[in-house]
Amino acid sequence: MKLHIAAWHYRARAIIQRVWGWSPVEEMVLLRLHTAPGTIESVARSLSLPDQIVEASVARLMQFGLIEMQLSPTPFLTTSAVGKELVHTDRPLPERTVEREVSISLVYERAGHSIFRRKDVKLETNPSGSSVRVVGFPSDDPPETDDTMAGRVQALVAGQLRPGEWMRGVRSINSVIQRTYVVFDLDEVRDGLFPEGTSDELKLFLGEAIKTGQPAQLLSVPRQVAPAGFRTQFNPDSFVVGSDEHLDRFEKIADDARRELFVLSTFVASADDEKCDEKCRENRERIVKALERAVQRRVHVHLFYGTTLDENSKNANAMEALRVRLNGRNLTRGYVQVHRNPVASHAKFLAADDGRDGAVVLLGSCNWLSSPFGAVEVSAEVREDMAVANLLDILRKIVGPLSEARRSVEALNFISADLRRGKQSLAAATQPLRETPAVMTVLLADEHERVLRAAAHDAEHRFVCCTNRVGATMVPGVFNPAHAAGQRIGDVRVYYSRRSGPIKPRHVARQRERLIGMASIFGVREPQLHAKFLAWGDDDVIVTSMNWASQSGLAENPLDEIGLRIQGEGLATTLLKKFEALLPADARGHPRA
Structure with a gap:
């Protein structure tokens, strides 16, 4: 009996880059020309090296802009501005690279997540026959893309790299991704014959199929879209405001x-x-x-x-x-x-x-x-x-x-x-x-509300939310969290400029009255506030595209809104200082007594 397991066949060209550094001789030549500019012959004599070796080293150093020729008053070689920086800052010389392309043809099967070379397995696009058992794709299985296949190409190529090489990426312009089925002969499986790359999970899956006579159905595997929080450096002046x-x-x-x-x-x-x-x-x-x-x-x-x-x-x-x-x-x-x-x-x-x-x-x-x-905009500039x-x-x-x-x-x-x-x-x-250690977290659309509610309960002495619009979701989205924060701390503010959907001035006025003594609501018409951010305490900021008070993020479309949470000493204070400088005097707000 043959078992056909759902799989993806991917063809592309991978870019393999070879990287190598510099020899001690080349570094000696650079240092010599830095301390005593001269000619190839003078460097060769001072270092007791053959002229040909010095000449080759100089050619490579000039190729990377580390040394240059000056013509006045007489022609001589010396370090360039970049070369001087390297010498004085004790940084390594820039890497030298060369690239080659290799053809990739891999098969990724869905039962045990094995990655095969195409030549090692048999594929069928439309399996049929009385002796055929088919394990199909889950109905809600998301399609594979060049992006999801990148890691699988990396795993396949890893064992084929030469010393000093790494896989830079995939040339996806002419790539091909096809649904197919990998064919396994269960008689060969009983004898322990598996194609190279078979995972332990697939072996267990095939073993159960042989034991029960009925293969299990596959389940859709959720994919992580955003990275977990990561440590980095962030310049406090990198909040772009206005x-x-x-x-x-x-x-x-x-x-x-x-x-x-x-x-x-x-x-x-x-x-x-x-x-x-x-x-x-x-x-x-x-x-x-x-x-x-x-x-x-x-x-x-x-x-x-x-x-x-x-x-x-x-x-x-x-x-x-x-x-x-x-x-x-x-x-x-x-x-x-x-x-x-x-x-x-x-x-x-x-x-x-x-x-x-x-x-x-x-x-x-x-x-x-x-x-x-x-309008007043807020963005975060990231360079690390x-x-x-x-x-x-x-x-x-x-x-x-x-x-x-x-x-x-x-x-x-x-x-x-x-x-x-x-x-x-x-x-x-x-x-x-002037950078500060920071922790960054990318927030997807459906994660914004959870973080905002948590901030309302955890904020110390300050909770400030800015949204361009207030809409149908304004009460559960922003005003209820502001109420929760206002029961504990003295500086709770919500800024907005526009109303959307069914929201009328009286609806906002009702919330403003409800939050008296708890939070301040500022409707700023000029300049329009198109910014979307949340700042709480002294150190926590979220800069985002999401209108907190008029939208709800959906798990089904996580990339609809993207926010960046940045935690670092004094970041909330820095952002608010720049933001408040652009506001009318009566909208800057002060902590309640």
């Missing part, structure tokens, strides 16, 4: 990028937006020009929008118009990745490489491609390698379902992999930041 700071930060990040730039905005504004005044048009033009400058430098620009409520394809058409403008005269064809289909997420991301082997992510409330930049890698993984999961986004998914995967290998910016070595 429209002016967001505009300036966008331009800086776009101008620093040298390889990749990603923007996820819920909406995309059209050039003929009737609601946009002169100042609004000027601000939006600054965003587009920053994107144009990036494209002209041959930076790959990836643009996404989130909303699925796109009446008359307004956002899709605006995105197409943006694509046409950025492509200009087609001199930069291939560098603009503009996506007309939505990613079905309210999250807002700005991410890019920083031009110095690092990367940066801004996550928060700002709709980069539609904002008039007149491991934290950025985790956030890029989340962005990759958001955009991954778009079939046309494979180039973007591949780029996100490669940047994240590079960061996890611990590459650091050479320039940053001489620019110490």
